[in-house]
Amino acid sequence: MKAASFAYVRPATLDDVLAELAGGDGKVLAGGQSLVPVLAMRLGRPATLVDINSVEGLDGLARDGDVVRVGATVRQRTLERSPLAAAVPLLPLALPFVGHRELRSRGTVCGSLAHADPAAELPAVACCLGATLEVAGPDGRRRVPAEEFFVGAMSTGAGPEDVLIGAEFPIAGAGEGHGFAEIARRHGDFALAGVATRVRVDGDGAVQQARLTGFGISDRPVTRDVTELLRSAGPRRAEPDLRAATAELAAEIVDTGGDAHGSTGYRRRLFAVLAARELQKAHRRALPTATEDPS
Incomplete structure (x- = not known):
């Protein structure tokens, strides 16, 4: 057509x-x-x-205090290759999963956020990190927390006369680790299930906060505070010890209907495995003695 x-x-x-x-x-x-x-x-x-590609200022990519600000026309590939992405470790973990390199060379970060596909990676990253989105409209500009911006499948808090002009991603602090993974039939396909995780620990390695966002599992990214879940897994936070808890979480939040690619039950099993694995990785990366995880 x-x-x-x-x-x-x-x-x-x-x-x-x-x-x-x-x-x-x-x-x-x-x-x-x-x-x-x-x-x-x-x-x-x-x-x-x-x-909007000729609008001055919308192509800005800069560190501004404790956030990295991404303008509306910044390409995904530009952010992926920018040294600034390292300040927000969840971004370089997630961006290689967004479509294919050729698509990322043209597609924009804010465009993906505004499209609000429930299986998309960047909306999940924004929710997991607590990013702030800036929207301009006939009544002026407003700042919207990412978790409030996504209201349903392909549906956001931006109206038909609004335009998303930027996104602010918080810079990672000391004692913070992240994880990201998804399962798709082929690389670049829409995710059957995926997770983004963020864990913060204190100087002794004790878990202070843990957040998890699932995508491809509902009509929007679903974020949960899983601090107690991670603490209850024991001092080693081994993946098998987390699996039972993440399976319970999957039963609660995975509500997308089954299709030709996988049933609801299958997606719950995928989510439970990914969530346990990426929480473990995020915790390990957050520890004071953490080394780069080759996996």
């Missing part, structure tokens, strides 16, 4: 972007790696595509 007819504009300022979006019949174009297939299948028929 081919896209239905549409008008195309390329504004030079954010005010002009918002003016073009007024009325709610426009759609923002940044990288286009999610939008163009939607148009081609005629799942979306916007009257106007509003290309």
Whole structure:
């Protein structure tokens, strides 16, 4: 199929972007790696595509205090290769799983967040880290916590006249470790199940906080505080000791329906295994004597 007819504009300022979006019949174009297939299948028929790539300032990528700020037109591959990504270790762990290198060279970080596919990696990373998203609209700018931004499958807190202009990812502190993994039929396919984890320990190695976000398992990323779960696994936090607890968690939060690629039960088993493994890795990486894990 081919896209239905549409008008195309390329504004030079954010005010002009918002003016073009007024009325709610426009759609923002940044990288286009999610939008163009939607148009081609005629799942979306916007009257106007509003290309934001010429808007000054939206291509910014910088460290700002205790966050790394990513502008709306920053490509995924740009962030993946930037030294700044090392300050947010969960990003370089997750970005290689986003599609293929060629797609990441064009697709944007904020575009993936705005698309809000429930099997996408970057929304899960944003939720696990407690990222903040900046949205501009007719009533001005507002900052939205990532967990509040995603409200359903392909659905966010941004309205049809809004545009996501940036995302702020917290920089990792001392005693913080991360884990990320997903299972897909082929690399670059949508995840059948995936997890992002973050663990913080004190100077003695005691667990202070643990967070886990699952994706591909519901209609949006699902985040849980799993501090007590990790503490209850014993001093070694071995993967088998975590598995029973993560299986219980899977039964609670994995609610996506089965399909040709896997049943709900299968996805629960995948999630339980991945969650136990990546919590263990995150804890190990957070310890004061941690060394790089080759796996």
